[in-house]
Amino acid sequence: MKYLTKISGFLAASVFLMTVTICPAGAFPEKPYPPRLVNDLAGILYSYQKIALEQKLSAFSDTTSNQIAVVTVNDLEGYSPAEYGTEIGIRWKVGSSEFDNGIVVLVKPKTADSQGQVNISVGYGLEGAIPDSYAKRIIDNEMIPYFQTGDYYAGIDRACTVLMKLASGEISEPSEKKDNGASYGMYTFLFLMLLVILLSRRKGGGGNDGNGGRRKFINDKEDFIKGLIIGNILSGSGHDRHSGGFTGGFGPGSFGGGFGGFGGGDFGGGGASGNW
Amino acid sequence: MKKGLIIIIAAVAVVAIWAVSGYNGLVSNEENVKSAWSQVENVYQRRLDLIPNLVATVKGYAEHEQETLESVIAARSKATQVTVDPDMLTEENIAAYQEAQGEIGAALGRLLAISENYPDLKANRNFSELQAELAGTENRIATERRKYNETAKAYNTMVRKFPRNILASVFGFSQKGYFEADENAAAAPKVEF
Numbered sequence: 001m002k003y004l005t006k007i008s009g010f011l012a013a014s015v016f017l018m019t020v021t022i023c024p025a026g027a028f029p030e031k032p033y034p035p036r037l038v039n040d041l042a043g044i045l046y047s048y049q050k051i052a053l054e055q056k057l058s059a060f061s062d063t064t065s066n067q068i069a070v071v072t073v074n075d076l077e078g079y080s081p082a083e084y085g086t087e088i089g090i091r092w093k094v095g096s097s098e099f100d101n102g103i104v105v106l107v108k109p110k111t112a113d114s115q116g117q118v119n120i121s122v123g124y125g126l127e128g129a130i131p132d133s134y135a136k137r138i139i140d141n142e143m144i145p146y147f148q149t150g151d152y153y154a155g156i157d158r159a160c161t162v163l164m165k166l167a168s169g170e171i172s173e174p175s176e177k178k179d180n181g182a183s184y185g186m187y188t189f190l191f192l193m194l195l196v197i198l199l200s201r202r203k204g205g206g207g208n209d210g211n212g213g214r215r216k217f218i219n220d221k222e223d224f225i226k227g228l229i230i231g232n233i234l235s236g237s238g239h240d241r242h243s244g245g246f247t248g249g250f251g252p253g254s255f256g257g258g259f260g261g262f263g264g265g266d267f268g269g270g271g272a273s274g275n276w
Numbered sequence: 277m278k279k280g281l282i283i284i285i286a287a288v289a290v291v292a293i294w295a296v297s298g299y300n301g302l303v304s305n306e307e308n309v310k311s312a313w314s315q316v317e318n319v320y321q322r323r324l325d326l327i328p329n330l331v332a333t334v335k336g337y338a339e340h341e342q343e344t345l346e347s348v349i350a351a352r353s354k355a356t357q358v359t360v361d362p363d364m365l366t367e368e369n370i371a372a373y374q375e376a377q378g379e380i381g382a383a384l385g386r387l388l389a390i391s392e393n394y395p396d397l398k399a400n401r402n403f404s405e406l407q408a409e410l411a412g413t414e415n416r417i418a419t420e421r422r423k424y425n426e427t428a429k430a431y432n433t434m435v436r437k438f439p440r441n442i443l444a445s446v447f448g449f450s451q452k453g454y455f456e457a458d459e460n461a462a463a464a465p466k467v468e469f
Binding site: 080082083086090131132133135136137267268269270271272273 | 315319404405406408409411412413415416417418419420
């Protein structure tokens with residue numbers, strides 16, 4: 001009898017230990033209820049920023065069915081950001097079950113004794129539109145430069161803007177260069193210069209320049225125009241941000257409707273992460 | 277007499293219905309395991325597909341690292357030999373597959389480690405994109421392996437539980453193997469930036 005109680009006690013203890021080691025309870029945040037897309041569990045965003053972001057993302061979810069969930073946490077519980085982000089996507093079922101078109105943007109803010117970590121997890125259905133290298137580029141160009149200055153909202157918002165454009169097929173590639181809000185004036189100036197050069201060349205009636213030189217010139221021109229288009233899209237995003245912020249700030253009444261809930265999307269581990 | 281017959285017929289019918297639904301449950305669960313396996317193979321294949329491009333890129337900058345480059349190529353060609361028949365997802369087969377793929381992981385880890393010594397290589401756009409794809413692929417591998425293990429676990433529980441285990445043994449549903457946690461997880465390519 002004594003043995004029996006001992007054995008059962010041992011068994012109970014080992015079962016308890018096993019469940020603890022196999023599934024560390026509470027490592028991953030619960031799916032939010034009522035459902036929302038912006039989950040600032042680390043508390044790094046102001047409430048008006050959260051409202052603006054939530055509105056922007058839930059409108060995007062309504063119109064395109066692509067769901068972008070933003071999650072910030074203070075501790076990744078020993079997981080890599082990629083594992084953590086993927087797991088949240090799988091558990092919360094971000095995206096629609098039909099298209100698996102969810103994205104999870106995960107931010108662990110930098111603290112005095114730990115580095116900042118960020119991850120973009122892409123659902124199965126969006127892996128084609130947002131390959132890992134694009135996700136990486138968004139992290140390096142849109143997020144980390146702002147995170148380094150402590151402006152979490154700007155980084156997250158800019159990343160969401162590019163992700164939205166990629167997911168909905170509006171652009172097919174994020175910008176390559178670190179484009180920290182290059183001014184319109186600069187573009188206008190360059191454009192005018194190009195125009196002048198073009199016109200002067202036309203007047204010249206195609207003088208006998210070296211052919212190589214000409215070819216190089218044409219290539220430069222193409223690159224420049226590409227850059228111009230991408231640049232415009234990006235600076236456009238800046239304006240979206242402001243208007244979003246204002247409507248969010250002034251119109252609490254427009255809260256009705258809101259985000260309807262996650263739709264059963266699945267994740268296969270695609271995406272990228274980074275740290276600073 | 278007649279009553280007894282009816283009881284027997286009813287019992288047989290109940291057993292038959294149970295057997296049919298049990299059998300179908302086993303079949304659909306086994307299909308789940310197979311499709312989870314094919315996802316695992318897909319993501320490992322994805323890593324294999326990245327290698328030629330990666331090797332070619334590194335070669336352009338780090339010619340002196342022939343040995344490391346060749347070990348990656350060798351591990352790759354070895355791993356392409358090791359395939360698993362989805363009808364034979366035994367523990368041994370999966371372990372062999374995992375070992376062959378693990379060698380690629382280790383070789384890639386060394387390749388990425390030496391690439392740290394070549395600043396020009398690190399600055400190469402193609403290389404950094406390949407690195408991002410590789411990091412994403414590693415996470416895909418981990419994800420699909422976890423999903424496979426979960427599916428296999430659900431299936432194995434079904435196969436082993438009484439009374440369905442009788443059906444399973446009659447119709448030859450055997451248990452599926454699992455992926456073991458990588459012993460040399462430290463040697464797996466750690467793609468940090």
